[in-house]
Each structure stands twice: as C-alpha cells, then as structure tokens.
Amino acid sequence: MLRPIALIAFAFAAPVTAQSALPPGIWTNNEDVYFAEEEGREKAEWVALEVNDAGQWRGVDAFGEAQGEWSSAAIPGLTPREGGGWQIGESELRLSRPMSCWVSVRKFAGKPDGSTDWTFANKLEIFDQGGRVTVPGEGIAPDVTIRVRNVTWAAGSRNKPSLVLYVHKDDPVRAESYSWASPDASLVGVNLRWVQASCSRVDT
Known part of the structure; x- marks a missing residue:
C-alpha cells in the first residue's frame, strides 16, 4: 500500500x-x-x-x-x-472563444453604372486568441486577413482589457488598422471605407 x-x-x-x-x-x-x-x-x-x-x-x-x-x-x-x-x-x-465573421472588400473596378462594387464573404470561423482568417481577392480586390485578440495588456499598462479586430493587407504583423470593444462584447466591427468586417460570438 x-x-x-x-x-x-x-x-x-x-x-x-x-x-x-x-x-x-x-x-x-x-x-x-x-x-x-x-x-x-x-x-x-x-x-x-x-x-x-x-x-x-x-x-x-x-x-x-x-x-x-x-x-x-x-x-x-x-x-x-x-x-x-x-x-x-x-x-x-x-x-479562446469562437466567433463568426463577415468581410466585404471594395473591388478594384466599379459597377458599370460607376458605383462602387464590393466582395462579400461570410460565415468565416475564427477564434479570439490570435486567430486569423484570410479572404482572397482573387484578382478583383485586395487580399485581406483579419485577426482577433482578446487582449489583457502587459503588467503596469493603464489600458483596459479589450476585444480587438485587426485588418491586415500586405503585412502579416503590422495591421492596416484595428477596432476594439469590451472583452465580453458579443460583436466587434470595423469600417475602413475600402474594407468592412464584423465578428460575432458563437454560442457553444
């Protein structure tokens, strides 16, 4: 024993x-x-x-x-x-917590009537601890990658924890821009005029 x-x-x-x-x-x-x-x-x-x-x-x-x-x-x-x-x-x-996203990117060429044309991709699965999704432009729009983090800042920082959505174009490290929300938010979105994106929590 x-x-x-x-x-x-x-x-x-x-x-x-x-x-x-x-x-x-x-x-x-x-x-x-x-x-x-x-x-x-x-x-x-x-x-x-x-x-x-x-x-x-x-x-x-x-x-x-x-x-x-x-x-x-x-x-x-x-x-x-x-x-x-x-x-x-x-x-x-x-x-991480799963999220579902949509991304819409402005096409290089407009519609025949001269108005802006957009791509649209939805039901994109991502996770909020550094997860990424790439949306290929397939030659008609820029390639775009979105990234999501649920950030807890470094010790000593005065920043508050945030749910952050990043948009990457040519650089996988440095984002074109980003937006943020409360860490417990059910949705975070961004509109840069040439690209729009939104990610929502998925209930599990």
Whole structure:
C-alpha cells in the first residue's frame, strides 16, 4: 500500500492529459507571448492546441488548420498554473472563444453604372486568441486577413482589457488598422471605407 506522501508524489508525476485538464476548444499562449519581452520575461514559442469532446488534442495554426493528428497522449509540458489555469513550460494558455465573421472588400473596378462594387464573404470561423482568417481577392480586390485578440495588456499598462479586430493587407504583423470593444462584447466591427468586417460570438 502506498503511503500518503508517495501518493502525492505519484499525483504530481502523473502526466496531465487533455481530457483531465483542458475543456474542449482552442487554447493558445498568444497573450503570454505577445507581452513577454515587455514584461521582461523570456518569450516562448507560439502554441495553439485544439481539444475535442473526447479529450484528444492536436496542434493548430493561427488559421485553425490542423498541424497534426489527434492524440490521446499527455500534452508535453502541460502543468497547472499557480493561481489557476494551465501552462506549457511557464507560458500561460488561455481558452479562446469562437466567433463568426463577415468581410466585404471594395473591388478594384466599379459597377458599370460607376458605383462602387464590393466582395462579400461570410460565415468565416475564427477564434479570439490570435486567430486569423484570410479572404482572397482573387484578382478583383485586395487580399485581406483579419485577426482577433482578446487582449489583457502587459503588467503596469493603464489600458483596459479589450476585444480587438485587426485588418491586415500586405503585412502579416503590422495591421492596416484595428477596432476594439469590451472583452465580453458579443460583436466587434470595423469600417475602413475600402474594407468592412464584423465578428460575432458563437454560442457553444
């Protein structure tokens, strides 16, 4: 029979599986990575994990595309975070919330009557912890990528947490512009006159 101390040691040594730890959804360390250098911490590699209802997990990229097969094994480096939550190494993971977006981009050429013509794409799935969606212009309009973050600012910042929608055109890092709303807002949108976009929370 194991002594209590041995049981405690075994519990801490046991691997943490996605099923026993992470609720279903997409988890990322986006905000931890974003502000690491500003807070004087070592910057971790960007990580995104998708966990399904069966407790299996796989890596995904910022566009939500799978980067491997589903696994039932323990997530490497996953441990409980002091004060609650989860981390990989020392990089905090956050559960994203899914959103559905539409994007409309002004075409290079107007309509025959001279009025402005627009593309329109809807039902675009994205997640709010650094997720991205690209809308190809297919030669008739600029290619546009939107990105969503639920931002908690660096320690010491006077900025308030915000749900932020970014619009990218030619630069995947620096946005053309962005808009923001309350972090618990059900919708965030932007209108730059040449592109309009809106993202709404999806109930799960």
